[in-house]
Amino acid sequence: MDLRPRMKLSNTESMTTLVGENAPRSAVTASLNSEDKKEHTPQQEDPLEELTSHERYLASPFTKQNVALVFGNSKLYVQKELLIAVSPVFKAMFSSSILEGSKEEIPLPGKQLSHFVLFLRYLAPGFDDEFSGDTVHDMLSLADEYQTDDLKKRIEKFLVKGALTKSDSITSEQIIIDILEAEMFKLSDYLNASIAVASRKKFNSLTKSPKFEEISLTTQRRISFKRWEDIDEIFNKAVKVSHRFKQYYEDIHIGFGFRSAPPEQYEIDIKDVGEHLKPYMKEN
DSSP states (O other): OOOSOOOOOOHHHHHHHHHOTTSOHHHHHHHHHHHHHHHHSOOOOOTTTTSOHHHHHHHGGGSSSSEEEEETTEEEEEOHHHHHHHOHHHHHHTOTTSGGGGOSEEEOTTOOHHHHHHHHHHHSTTOOOOOOTTTHHHHHHHHHHTTOHHHHHHHHHHHHHHHHHHGGGSOHHHHHHHHHHHHHTTOHHHHHHHHHHHTTBOHHHHHTSGGGGGSOHHHHHHHHHHHHHHHHHHHHHHEEEOHHHHHHHHHHHTTOOOOSOOOOSEEEOHHHHHHHHGGGOBOO
8 A cells, every 4th residue: 555645736737647648738738728717717797696586586587688777787688679668768768869779788877676677577568466565666766767657557556556445544654655655756546545544634643744744735735625525524414404393394384383483403413423523533
């Protein structure tokens, strides 16, 4: 048994041993060159390095197309024809009259990659991704910026449904934020739904937030008028013509005269009023 310490072989010696001592020198050289290339060839950067594994899956349809949207070190590859078809902003961006028209890469500084992945999936045909409360507001901002009107309408429909479903469980602070968002993006249906929720809050609960003053005066008046109108309707439903009053005038009509003053014309069912007013006294 050979107990002598083994010397570490050089690359050349190692490769000669692996290839064979009698192998042509060119074979050794070729193998060495191959090894050197493996060592010195830089690894390709992952174009979606900023995304989680789930977000990578969502981004997978945008990896091989004809233009790249650049987010720092990451890229999303898309068909610019799709973007041109759904957004006048992208249409202008890819127009030949401006610089971006001839570019294969379009940098989008300040945009969050994960948000844009979802945005593109909502725009592209063939996807059935549903909106979520966590991201829908970011989608609204992008839809407004890129003037994707169809997506904006779908987002508004989702927000209106949420306002109607949650209704009185929405806090005063949150409904103020919702109203400001509806005003900013000019979403009339969303604004109407939010005003309906705000009108059921008690005055102090709604107005104590400093953000309330950011709501336009027009919308503040609409909240007040909505509350006023609804409470009047509750009162009117509770008011009933007095039975005694009706009997009094029926007797007069058939010839019975009365010298006493007529009874009160209306009676108010206070219990009904109280029950129907409860939804308009929300303190959250």
